Amino acid sequence: MKIIGVGTKNPAKIEAVARMIAFCGLNAEVRSFDVPSGVSAMPMSDHETRQGAMNRARAVLEKDSGVSVGIGLEGGVSLLGGEMFLCNWGAAADRSGKIITAGGARIKLPEILAEGVRKGRELGDIADEYAHQENVRKHGGTIGILTENRVTRSDMFFHILKLIEGLHEHQEKDDC
Numbered sequence: 001m002k003i004i005g006v007g008t009k010n011p012a013k014i015e016a017v018a019r020m021i022a023f024c025g026l027n028a029e030v031r032s033f034d035v036p037s038g039v040s041a042m043p044m045s046d047h048e049t050r051q052g053a054m055n056r057a058r059a060v061l062e063k064d065s066g067v068s069v070g071i072g073l074e075g076g077v078s079l080l081g082g083e084m085f086l087c088n089w090g091a092a093a094d095r096s097g098k099i100i101t102a103g104g105a106r107i108k109l110p111e112i113l114a115e116g117v118r119k120g121r122e123l124g125d126i127a128d129e130y131a132h133q134e135n136v137r138k139h140g141g142t143i144g145i146l147t148e149n150r151v152t153r154s155d156m157f158f159h160i161l162k163l164i165e166g167l168h169e170h171q172e173k174d175d176c
């Protein structure tokens with residue numbers, strides 16, 4: 001059985017990987033690891049957020065020699081025309097050095113959340129205050145709050161992982 005490692009202890013992210021394995025019918029087990037993202041705690045651009053996902057994916061491979069694919073999932077914000085959007089990236093790295101990345105859906109942050117992030121606070125903390133909940137980042141996420149749970153953080157990372165798995169399949173076919 002293939003072992004897929006994910007670089008986080010956040011249950012919303014781990015759930016997304018488990019959903020992807022079930023959805024794609026992979027004969028795989030998921031293991032989670034606490035690894036550094038290597039970027040700031042609150043990534044402020046697509047570039048930095050994607051880099052965090054790639055760093056986590058590679059760090060997982062270093063952590064456990066039994067893992068064949070390392071996955072990194074990272075959340076952050078990005079600016080578009082002066083407006084702040086939630087952005088998310090995923091990366092999957094294998095032992096051949098290959099890495100595939102994909103980005104997720106965007107949603108504009110309400111000004112009160114954007115202002116807190118601009119002041120240097122982490123979105124997870126501000127989202128908790130905004131929603132009067134604890135650990136929003138480990139449950140539905142900011143996207144869950146802003147969409148009344150139509151799309152949760154796990155849904156969003158699940159979607160990103162389907163993009164990555166699909167791209168991987170496509171590239172394998174191309175290699176034939």
Ligand SMILES: O=P(O)(O)OP(=O)(O)OP(=O)(O)OC[C@H]1O[C@@H](n2cnc3c(O)ncnc32)[C@H](O)[C@@H]1O
Nearest residue numbers: 008010041042074075076122123124137141142143
């Ligand atoms: O334990 P890890 O894997 O680090 O998970 P995390 O919840 O801290 O998530 P990230 O590091 O990927 O996200 C970077 C920052 O952005 C925040 N963040 C990103 N997306 C979020 C979301 O949907 N809901 C709440 N906070 C979010 C989070 O609080 C972090 O401060």
Ligand SMILES: [Mg+2]
Nearest residue numbers: 037041042075
């Ligand atoms: Mg974090």
